[in-house]
Amino acid sequence: MITREQITELAQFEDQASCALSFYFQPATPRNKAHKEEAILTKDLAREALRQLESKGKSDSARADLDRIVRLSHEFRGNGVHAKAVFACSAQNFWREYDLPAQLSGTQLLVNRHFHLKPLAQLLGAFPRLGIVLVDRHRARLFDLRLGELAEREGFFHPLSRRGRGDGFAGYDGGHAQRRIEDEALHHYKFVADFIKDALEKGMFEKWILGCQETHWPQIEAQLHSYASQKLLGRFNAEVAHVSTEEVRTQAERIFAESQERRCNEILRETISQARSNGRGVTGLRRVLHSIESGEVQTLLIGQNYHSQAVECAGCGHLDAHLVSLCPVCGRETRQVVDVSEAILPWVIRRNIELFYVKDDPDFDRVGNIAALLRFRSEQNNNVRSVTQAPPNPSVSRQEGLVGRYRGLAGG
C-alpha cells in the first residue's frame, strides 16, 4: 500500500532533463487471456517512449529504466490481482514500485519532467479509508477497506463474554431476565458507539459504514455520537455471524460509490452557487489556480476530460493560466505545461485538497469544467501571493499516515 508520505515524495519529484518515468500496469482479466499481449504492450510502450526521448537526445538515462520495466512486466502479468505503478529516474537513482487495486483505466507509460499522477489520484479518491462495522445485540466485527483491500481487524471488539450469548434467553425467565438482556444490549451498543467515535477521532478511518439488522438500527442509532453519525455513509442489512467477506466488500463498495456520487453532485451545485454569489466558490482556471496557491481550496472539481495549457515557474513552482514568459511571483522564466490538470496534482497532494473528477455535466461545462469550493475566502485582490506566504492547510497536520486519509482524490 502506498502512504501519503510516498505520494508527497512523488509529487515533489522533478527531473530537469524530463526523464521521470511513470509506468502504470493494469493486469488483463483472466477471461481474455491477454497475458502475453500485456507484455507486448509494455514493450511497445517502452519502445515508443525511447523513440521520443531519442528524438530529443535524452535517451541515455531512461534506457536502463525502460529495460527494467519491460523485464518486470513479465513478472507483473502473472499476478492478475493487483495493478502496479512504477516511478523511476535512474539519473537520480530513483525507483519506486507500488501495488494498486486492479482498477486502472489501462496500462500506460509516460516520461516527463514530473511523474504522471492522475491515475493514482483517481484511484485514491475512489478508495479513502473506510471502516465497516457489523453489529448485533452482543457482537461486533470491524473491517477496513483501503485501496480495494478489505481486512477484518481482530481484537477490537470483545463480544460481551457473559453466559448464554447466542443462546437466546436460555437460563432466564420473566421480565427481569428480558430487561437484563436489553440492558446488556444497550451497554454493548454504547461500547461500540464509543469505539467508533474514538476510531474516527484517531483517524483509524475517515468514514464508516454500518452492517446490522434493520430491527436493531433504532437502538444503535440512539447511541451514536453526532460526530460518528455525520461520518456514516450508509448501512446495509447483515447477520454479523454469517455474512461473508465478499458480501461485506460488495455492500461497502456500493454504498461508498453512491455516497461519492451524491457528494460530488452536492459540492458541484454548492460551488457553482457560491461562485455566483461571490462566496466560497470559484470557477475557471485562473481563479482556481489563484485559490489553490492561496491555500483557500477545500475541494477541487475537474472535468474528467479537462485539458488546458498553462505555464509553470521553474523557480517557485507558480502555475499561471496566462502564458507569460516571466513568473509574476518571482520573476524567473516560466515553461509551458501541456496539461494543467496534471500539473495541479502536486499542489492538490501537498495541500491535501479533496478532488473530484466530474463526468459530463452541462452546468459544469458552462463554468469552464474547473472549479473549487473554498474553506474561506482570502481578501479579494489581484496580487499573486508567493507560495511560501500561503497558509498551510490546517487539516494536513492531522492527516499523517496512510493514503486513505489523503482525502478523496477523484471519483470521490
Ligand SMILES: [Zn+2]
Ligand atoms: Zn516563480
